[in-house]
Amino acid sequence: MGIVLEKxxxxxxxxxxxxxPANxxxxxxxxxxxxxxxxxxKKLSPxxxxxxxxxxxxLGQSTSIYSAAAYTEGFRLGALIMIEVFGGTDLKGGSSE
Incomplete structure (x- = not known):
């Protein structure tokens, strides 16, 4: 894990x-x-x-800002899932609240 943090x-x-995208x-x-x-x-004046x-x-700048926000939110969600999985929370239907 240390190598990823250093990079x-x-x-x-x-x-x-x-x-x-492979799509x-x-x-x-x-x-x-x-x-x-x-x-x-060819059609328009300079x-x-x-x-x-x-x-x-x-439009590209706007899309880039939106994509960065979506990436960040996805990363946060992934981290929360990992915390829940490795935290031993009952994922079989039990609520933690």
């Missing part, structure tokens, strides 16, 4: 850089986005295309 401390643990729909959507961006690049890129950048 986290030194900034060597970056799970967000290892994520590549074929994701890859298809990514290709469609690229094709549409190419089409808009100023209009810059505005579109700025909008997409803002």
């Amino acid at each position: 986290l401390f030194y900034g060597d643990l970056r799970p967000n850089e290892c994520i590549l 074929s729909e994701y890859l298809s959507l990514d290709q469609k986005i690229s094709s549409l961006m190419d089409a808009y690049h 100023e209009e295309y810059d505005e579109l890129e700025n909008l997409i950048e803002l």
